[in-house]
Amino acid sequence: xxxxxxxxxxxxVGAAGRMGQRVIACARTMPVFRIVGxxxxxxxxxxxxxxxxxxxxxxxxxxxSSDLAGACAAATVVIDFALAEGFAAxxxxxxxxxxxxxxxxxxxxxxxxxxxxxxxxRVPVVHAPNFSVGVNLLCALTRYAAAILGxxxxxxIVEMHHRQKKDAPSGTAVRLAEMVDAGRGTALHRVFGREGxxxxxxxxxxxxxxxxxxxxxxxxxxIFAGEGERVELTHKASSRDTFARGALRAALFVARAAPGAYxxxxxxxxxxxxxxxxxxx
Numbered sequence: 001x002x003x004x005x006x007x008x009x010x011x012x013v014g015a016a017g018r019m020g021q022r023v024i025a026c027a028r029t030m031p032v033f034r035i036v037g038x039x040x041x042x043x044x045x046x047x048x049x050x051x052x053x054x055x056x057x058x059x060x061x062x063x064x065s066s067d068l069a070g071a072c073a074a075a076t077v078v079i080d081f082a083l084a085e086g087f088a089a090x091x092x093x094x095x096x097x098x099x100x101x102x103x104x105x106x107x108x109x110x111x112x113x114x115x116x117x118x119x120x121x122r123v124p125v126v127h128a129p130n131f132s133v134g135v136n137l138l139c140a141l142t143r144y145a146a147a148i149l150g151x152x153x154x155x156x157i158v159e160m161h162h163r164q165k166k167d168a169p170s171g172t173a174v175r176l177a178e179m180v181d182a183g184r185g186t187a188l189h190r191v192f193g194r195e196g197x198x199x200x201x202x203x204x205x206x207x208x209x210x211x212x213x214x215x216x217x218x219x220x221x222x223i224f225a226g227e228g229e230r231v232e233l234t235h236k237a238s239s240r241d242t243f244a245r246g247a248l249r250a251a252l253f254v255a256r257a258a259p260g261a262y263x264x265x266x267x268x269x270x271x272x273x274x275x276x277x278x279x280x281x
Contacts, residue, residue, distance in 0.1 A: 008255050010248075011037030011075035011099075013090065014082030015064055016046035019104060021055040022244040023079055028057050033248065037071030038064045041082070072099055077251040084108055084167075088115035095119035100254040102247050103127040107167035120261035124254040128264045129171025131246030135220065136264040138235045139179045142222050145231060146183025153224040153231070154201060155180050155188070160211035160219040168210035176222055177206055 010027060014020040015038035027033040038051035044064070052060025065071050068090060072078050078094050080087075081104040088111045094101045100123050103116065108127075116127050130136070146155065157180075159173040169192065181187045188206035217237040224231040237243070246264065253267045265271040 007032055007034045008252055009034045009036045009074060009076045010251055011035075011039065011072045011078045012051070013039040013068065013071075013078060013080040014105075015051050016040045016044055016054055017081055017083075018240060019081035019243060019247075022240045023081065023247055024051055024055040024060070025057055026241055026244040027248055028052065028055075028060070030248065032252070035060055035062055036074040038062050039068050039071045039082075040064050040066060042066040068093055069097060072097055075099060076255050077102060079247055079251055080105060081247075084112065087112040091115040091119050091125075095122045098123060100124045100251075100257070101126075102131075102250045102254060104129075104131060104243070104247055106171035117261065121259060123259050124257035124262060125260070126250040126254055126262045126264065126267060128250070129175045130218070131243045131250060131264060132218075132235070132237060133246055133249075133268060134235050134242065135172055135218075135237070136246075136268055136270060138220065138222070138233055139175060140265065140270045141233055142176050143179040143183040145222070145224055145233060146180045147185075148183075149224050149226065149231065150184070151203065153226040154203070155206050156223045156225070157206070157208045158211065158219075158221045158223070159208070160213070160216050162215050162217065163212050165212060168212070169208045170210065170218070170220070172218065172220055173208050173210070176220060177208060180206060180222070 010033055012020050012023050027035055040046050046054050046064045049064050050059045051062045051064050052058055078099045078101045084105055084107040087105050087108055092115055106129055119125055157173050157176050159170045189204050191205050191207040193209055217240055219236045221232055221234040250267045
């Protein structure tokens with residue numbers, strides 16, 4: 001597929017969910033994409049509906065189906081934002097069919113992560129907790145800040161999402177914590193909120209606090225607190241379209257990539273940014 005002339009055919013799995021609908025809506029505005037499949041669970045009330053209409057767009061001519069393999073057959077790339085239940089089996093299907101895939105499912109267990117690793121031996125895979133370009137820049141900045149500020153700064157992460165979010169902490173918050181570890185060059189001890197007489201804060205811990213309420217799309221703040229100063233890195237999402245557009249950007253990337261496991265850092269060209277060499281007193 002050339003950069004300009006060829007279209008990218010996609011199948012959206014989890015098509016009736018919040019993110020699936022926005023992926024469909026955003027893809028409709030980009031001529032490079034052609035939606036050829038839409039998948040939902042067998043119990044979904046969206047089955048049999050036109051995927052475009054269900055997403056609030058003009059009719060697409062693609063019916064929401066529970067037939068995963070059939071819906072993916074004509075696709076170049078599968079974009080999956082479905083729930084974690086059945087994730088490993090879905091990924092195995094994509095690999096068996098030879099479909100490049102963009103995976104946005106969060107709350108994935110060890111079996112699911114192993115399925116992604118196996119699939120990446122056969123097809124290109126981007127599995128990311130957050131597809132926002134801004135959030136992925138936040139991850140890179142967090143890694144740099146952790147390297148520069150070092151052990152003299154305590155690190156806390158606060159994330160807030162809408163009341164309907166089922167997993168905590170968010171996958172993005174977990175990824176930000178991993179970026180702190182990468183910058184520090186060591187794994188900090190995780191604490192998930194605090195309650196009661198928990199004692200003074202240990203130097204080697206990193207706490208993640210999950211807040212839920214309203215219709216918040218996604219807020220993440222990484223706090224570096226030192227003696228006499230504090231650095232806060234914050235990203236706030238006001239629309240799911242930012243995640244949908246990022247997922248579509250990832251779809252174009254995997255459509256041209258060799259088999260392997262990729263991140264949004266690879267998609268955005270952030271993966272090759274080296275950490276600075278820091279002189280410590």
